[in-house]
Amino acid sequence: MSTTSVLGGVIKRREDPALIKGRGLFVDDVKMVGMLHVAFVRSPFAHATIKSIDTSTALSKPGVVAVYTADEVRHLGPLLAQVAVGKLRPLLADGVVKHSGEAVAMVVAEGRNEAEDAAESVEVDYDQMKAVVNLKEAAANKAKVHDDLDSNVLITWEAGPWGNAEGIAQTRQAIADAKVQPEVVIVSQEMVNQRLIPTAIEPRAVVADWNEGYGRFTVYSSTQIPHALAGAIAKTFGLASNAVDVTAPEVGGGFGAKLNVYADEILVCFASMELNAPVKYTESRRESPNNTIQGRGWVATATITGRHDGEILGFELEGIADMGAYTQNFTVAIPFLGTFVGSGQYKFPTYWKIDCVTTHTMTTDAYRGAGRPEAIYYLERIVDVFAREIGMDPADVRRRNYIPASSFPNAVSPIGFAMDTGDYAQNLDALLATAEFADLKAQRDQARSEGRHVGLGLSSYVEVCGFGPSALVGLGFSWSTYDLPSAFNGSGLVRVNADGTATVTIGTGPSGQGHETTWAQLVANELGIPTDDIRVSHGSTAESPMGVGTFGSRSAAVDGSATYLAARKVRDKAARIVAHVLEASADDIRFEDGGAHVAGSPDKSVTWKEIASHAYQPHTLPEGVEGGLEAHSVFSPANATWPFGAHAALVEVDVETGDMQLLRYLAMDDCGNVISPMIVDGQLHGGLVQGIAQAMFEEAIYDADGNCLTTTLLDYPLPTAGDVPSFDLHRTVTPSNVNPLGVKGIGEAGTIGSAQTVVNAAVDALYDLGVRHIDMPLRPRRVWQAIQNARKS
């Protein structure tokens, strides 16, 4: 096999043997000698003052070592947040609780059962107060969530274009002018983009071990951002960042929920330092919804002003987004990320205004897509509403209003961001030209002729990912809060070992994305070392260069590019060594098939083991060449990347019961160049189902008192294998121009593209009954009710 064909090819995943044998190491599998266990006492109220906490009974329970309250941890300050707008979370509730499930006390015991038993007997005297849960009431400031904040509205993101007050005023005027033109069509719809619970199947877990002899923490955490966590721990405890070794071993799914520093991570470190013992905390599923961040939670009104010929003259989105009670890592920045794609793929004037509102509920933050699924949902739903209103094919309306391919590269969107590359019409037309799309239409028409309510939905999307450019540090794209003022660079360290194998060390924090495989392919492609001889190491702050973590579909575009550049440096040095050994010119050295040879003379060759033996025996090297064979590169792209695509869904609704089935799903995605088609398609499958899950099944529900009613998987229904079909995936390829690999990112595209596609299909199925919109999730009762309401009116 020629290793030069590795890019765009498929190798089986390097991660899998351990995982399919049950030998993968997850955090809860970590055991240390003398390890203690933590359980938290959590508030049953969403809003209450704490009159007293009596820990004496708990302390007398068998196996209990310590019980801590705010009094012991107050000096460590509130939990750090990268974008610290709003109320920061106290490590333990300090005199008042602001959401149900908030941690009030921490029990440490010899076993988990003992800790949980003792937590039951911590007596907390609460004085319950009225909770502010309803988002609109919170936004209206009828009652305040935090006495010491001026308003429940923490910040407002306004764009059109972003950051330009004069431009915004002009955009608003242009849209106002359009509205009074003759023959204009205005469609407007308030829509809920409901709160979701990310629900990685592995609950979060953390183990911390303070060794006072070494003056160092050893921490295992189920996190997407090991370096940021190390920085947060170091800053909190007054240590250098290199005195905190964080390892993210196997991480059982993240989806943004593990893109955060959590109070329990800090508190477990505190307990370890106090008790001079390793301490573990593993979240239970029932605790998780009120302990690990949630996502989405918007109510907004989308309005399109356009003409009967399909020309759209303006788009407005105005609404509110639920931040929950406390600001964590990126909380208020999530709607801001939505603004980036506020005008989608379109050229029409766009005005965007979202208020970030605090409530007495769990914190929201990044959940797969993080602001972009919300933005695209509103836009692509209202474009569909408009197309139906004027009786035009939704595909034609979209195509007519796209930013043309001729505006690329670096087209500037109406919202004010330059986009790397794109060809939206070609992508949409490719979807429409597939045999499967023709099938979907035929299937719908056939079903309708039989009186069945089958609908075909369409959506396109653009997303922004691959953060990011160094210059964005001013907008918060850095870990400066954690005293790591690095931009969101990529980082890769490539070392050829003395036996001719290679070790690649990266600062990513994958949770199933297959980095060990993809990076082995990348480096094999550059060096010609077989993938089996390349070990890829990630998730360890002790081993890796400064890394930013894995989120925002950034790893391949940014860290992959850095690793590619590092491999090039290694190759260039190796070429000088080989040229010396084979008495040839360095320019003529080719690397493949496990070694190097002189171009045109395949018999003049050396193996990587021979090259390495020279590198590590410096007396054999040419003059001026240092010993060793390794290189590190940091990569900062000129821009984020902007993947895009077009999706189609076919659904059937049983109008008697409201039950809806997703029959088929077809996607045409464009994420630029593809390293492993297997892994890219796998990311899409999972992303699609998370978007479909929002459309059809999932919703975090709070009652009026602020109790989260969806804290088990019985109440919060994740889709099962029986709920979704197999997928028909295709792609167009428009390489990015902002990184040397031409890749864009695919982790979130499926989620961003799918929810509105399914809702558009549902409305198509029920349009003849008068249904114009249904808020997600489209569970049977809600669909049934929408049908009844339409029939009544």
Add this chain to the structure above:
Amino acid sequence: MTVNGRSVGAEVEPRTLLVHFLREQLNLTGTHVGCETGYCGACTVMVDGTTAKSCTMLAVQADGASITTIEGLAQDGQLHPVQEGFWERHGLQCGYCTPGMIMSAVGLLEANPNPTEAEIRHGIEGNLCRCTGYHNIVKAIEYAASKMRGETPAPAEWEVKA
């Protein structure tokens, strides 16, 4: 009880769940806990030849039983065809649900060696996966079913498309 062919015995608290006994006392950490309500299936093991969710079973209920966990599935260094299918067809991403999913698939194929796609999907409804969207899990089980029937599995999708 017998676990993966090895006879084991221990005194346990009455409330000890089978999954905790396997993980904490036998150090068989391949069996995972995802939900504590029997819904996610990450804890699925074989008890006397049938799949069981080890987080909804007390260790004492398994007294005398023969248990197979993910660690005991490969025989003589040979992966079980279901394990092989998951590797060959990219049936896992983060790998957390995978041991339970594989055990369920083994149980499914023992009961129905030639399942349709719909039967596979129905058969693994007791196991939740958040990463794969189930698409490649279905392909992995189809691969295993073919192998176990002595047939050549259909080529992977990426081979067909290439």
